Amino acid sequence: MLLVQFQSPGPIIVEIGPLALRWYGLLIASAVLIGVSLSQYLAKRRGVDPELLADLAIWLVIGAIPCARLYYVLFKWSDYSQRPQDIIAIWQGGIAIHGAIIGGTIAGLIFARLKKVSIWQLSDLVVPSLILGQAIGRWGNFFNSEAFGRPTDLPWKLYIPPANRPLEYINYEYFHPTFLYESLWNIGVFILLLWLFFWGLKHKNSLKVGTLTFVYLIAYSCGRIWIEGLRTDSLMLGFLRVAQLISLAEITFGLIGLAWLYWLKRPLLDVNRAKNIK
Template identity: 70%
Template sequence: MTLDLTILPLAFRFTSPGPIVFQLGPITVRWYGLLIATAVLLGVTLSQYLAKRRHVNPDLLSDLSIWLIIGAIPFARLYYVIFQWAEYARNPGKIIAIWEGGIAIHGAIIGGTLAALIFCKLKKVAFWQMADLVAPSLILGQAIGRWGNFFNSEAFGSPTNLPWKLYIPRDRRPPDFLNVEYFHPTFLYESIWDLGVFALLLTLFFRSLQQNKSKLKVGTLFLIYLAAYSLGRLWIEGLRTDSLMLGPLRIAQFISLIGIGLGILGLWWLYLKNRPLPDVVAAVDETENAG
């Protein structure tokens, strides 16, 4: 990343060095793949640590992570391809080229949730317990993964001349903005927002473990994640120039509104109606699975 300090004393611009970390013969290591691998490794480590603090067998989280990857990545790609089908119909060989970018986090959430539901059913453990333990890792992974968009020069926003503007190479610009060089770094906005949600979830988690602090009801962390992430994505998506569309509708904004509604409705059910979420009574056996 290069920094241009000629505009204002504290101003700078982002310029991607390109999508490739290094090449060694036929082996090409790309930033996108490296960041995803890093996010998975950190996410599994963190979720296992949180599981221990809640007296849940951490091995369950390592097993679940495999299911999440199997469910999330194909669905993230499928979701993106479906809404960009006109492009991929002309280039079917590009459908599997996930290393070039083009995955949708909402598709990953859907696929991961389905995989987690199946896993929890087979293992006879509480889905909402597992969801709480995974939520902080999930939002951290999203914060890290967004930088893949930076290196690929994609998922940027509308033109801007703000001090933190993002330079986009001409061959990566939308047809309507070929003569525009600088755009909103929406990848950065979402990464910062995700880190804020991550900090909130961890704060709530550890405060709930302290004596004389009210305990969080099972499902709270995941519901807060769902509502908080969706709130940020709702306004950030409005800045982007490459949104997946269904007619005049930005799909990500529509899904975000659903996420906000479900998160708020779930929290209302837990705390104002004072009722447990489904599956909570099947919580992990702390004696058998203590770690």
């Protein structure tokens, strides 16, 4: 039987005096750079100025990363209120993708309004990069030995050091590598979105602007719901897992959005003209 046991080499790549290069930061930076390049390429294929996506990327980073951290800290306030100096220590991990989506959406809406372009067009060009970035970023959880699942003896189990284990599982060594599950799921969603994008280019006026955004919300959230159920460190609202609640809301919004685009007879939007529509 194939046996693959994962064990993190640690969060730090190299230390030079008081400075440390961490895997988490490197992966986030890499995801941003790859994402911007991909979005610009997709923009060219849709006839949108790629420089618009480069400008948007700055707005998204400014909006997404602080909100991703704030979202996480608010739901973990009982911990951070005891050590407020760690609130800004984002390099230690502890950001929430749903917080990033909220912050990025607000930034994107403001940007679209100022530039007088279609928010749906921009969003369609960003979501493939977003899901790819999520797939890359999940490996930061691996190096930080965080965001893992319940104990397991499966062949692909993940070793977690005692210092990182929840108290109720302190005597267990191996856990579900939920970072891996979500990374692989996100790669699948990325492939789906790219296929839809190029299918839309080939079949003119068949894929409506906004479709990729709604498919992203549905596809990503379906995976997040079941993976979140395995995790031991979920952000909680009472006895409910926040990520599952948000994912259900995103699936509902995505389904309503697709119905609005295709079944409620919304007029087709030419992707080459969408950039000029508010």
